[in-house]
Amino acid sequence: xxxxxxxxxxxxxxxxxxxxxxxxxxxxxxxxxxxxxxxxxxxxxxxxxxxxxxxxxxxxxxxxxxxxxxxxxxxxxxxxxxxxxxxxxxxxxxxxxxxxxxxxxxxxxxxxxxxxxxxxxxxxxxxxxxxxxxxxxxxxxxxxxxxxxxxxxxxxxxxxxxxxxxxxxxxxxxxxxxxxxxxxxxxx
Amino acid sequence: xxxxxxxxxxxxxxxxxxxxxxxxxxxxxxxxxxxxxxxxxxxxxxxxxxxxxxxxxxxxxxxxxxxxxxxxxxxxxxxxxxxxxxxxxxxxxxxxxxxxxxxxxxxxxxxxxxxxxxxxxxxxxxxxxxxxxxxxxx
Numbered sequence: 359x360x361x362x363x364x365x366x367x368x369x370x371x372x373x374x375x376x377x378x379x380x381x382x383x384x385x386x387x388x389x390x391x392x393x394x395x396x397x398x399x400x401x402x403x404x405x406x407x408x409x410x411x412x413x414x415x416x417x418x419x420x421x422x423x424x425x426x427x428x429x430x431x432x433x434x435x436x437x438x439x440x441x442x443x444x445x446x447x448x449x450x451x452x453x454x455x456x457x458x459x460x461x462x463x464x465x466x467x468x469x470x471x472x473x474x475x476x477x478x479x480x481x482x483x484x485x486x487x488x489x490x491x492x493x494x495x496x497x498x499x500x501x502x503x504x505x506x507x508x509x510x511x512x513x514x515x516x517x518x519x520x521x522x523x524x525x526x527x528x529x530x531x532x533x534x535x536x537x538x539x540x541x542x543x544x545x546x
Numbered sequence: 547x548x549x550x551x552x553x554x555x556x557x558x559x560x561x562x563x564x565x566x567x568x569x570x571x572x573x574x575x576x577x578x579x580x581x582x583x584x585x586x587x588x589x590x591x592x593x594x595x596x597x598x599x600x601x602x603x604x605x606x607x608x609x610x611x612x613x614x615x616x617x618x619x620x621x622x623x624x625x626x627x628x629x630x631x632x633x634x635x636x637x638x639x640x641x642x643x644x645x646x647x648x649x650x651x652x653x654x655x656x657x658x659x660x661x662x663x664x665x666x667x668x669x670x671x672x673x674x675x676x677x678x679x680x681x682x683x684x
Contacts, residue, residue, distance in 0.1 A: 404584065406576040406670075407558040409549045412566045418621045421569030428577035435552070449552070458551055 405429040410446070411454075412436040420446050550682045555673050559584055565667030583672040590678075593668040597645040604645075605632035639663045 412420065412434060420434055420443045434446040441448055451457050555561060560583050564570070572578075582591045597604060605628055612618050613626045636642065641662030648657060657664065671678040 403557050404559045404580055405557060406579050407553070407555070407561045408564050408570070408576075409561060410564045410566050410568075417566040418623070420566070423570035424573045424575070426570075426576040427573050428580055430576035431558070433553075435549075451552075454552075 403429065405431060408432045410434050412438060412441060422446075548682055550679060558673050560670055561673055562668065562670040568667045579670045583670060584674070589672055589675055591668075591670040592664065592666040598649050599645055601635065601640060601642050601644065602632065605629060 406426075406428060408423070408430060410420070410433075413436065420441055422443060422445055423432060432443075432446045433449055434441065434443070435449050435451050435454065437450070437452045439450065549561065549563060553561075560579050562579055579591060582588050608628045613628050616622060616625060639662055641647070644661050644664070647661045671682070673679075
């Protein structure tokens, strides 16, 4: 049983997703209705967002990913103030559920600046499978070094207004206004 | 975590929920996710734990210092009750025989809902698909 408590939530998500999608129409189109109809919404891109969560003192480190040839961002939620990474953007949220409840159920948290610009010369043949591996938990520099890198990367953060996105998918949703300073500050 | 509640995702084509124990070591991981979702039209992509045999056997084999010890590698760690985790898995709907079912299945038979919940640590969603948000908001 590898890291059972850690994978439990993810596994449940995957299982539910499996059941959900298996019951969806198979004819679902690849590209759906235009999703960038509002003039004030940022343009869609091809970026991939990686999200993880480090909670409860179980994991000791963030695992540094390999630099991606495709545009990608990395964001980590945590209740740990000592986590730092040159790649992961840290979002300190002690209690995600409580945080959502206090902010009306949906909020923007911190910024999402691009970590890796696209290296468009990707030699990304289909046979070159992406490698995903469990890793033994190696550190990446001293805590002071990590904190320094993190400070330089996240000296400021901006807060997103998600309302256009919400309206697009749930037109009847009543959304709370997002006030300046409502987002959560970076960890360091 | 309903990560979609924390982000403005409009600038992204795909979101990958990644377990904290996983390290991405391939530089083309994001590209592969994009290819499978955007170019092949899949709604969901996962990488699952690759195991064989019974879940209970996995639990027994995991009763080691790595999980039950107070210290592992460089660091102190909390005690993990592996047996309790195993019982929790079953309560949540995981099957004792999931890996065995998969391993014993004839060639060409994909995973079946009746096998129970999947164990996976990597789930990628197509953010252009309303289906993804319907699922995440459910």
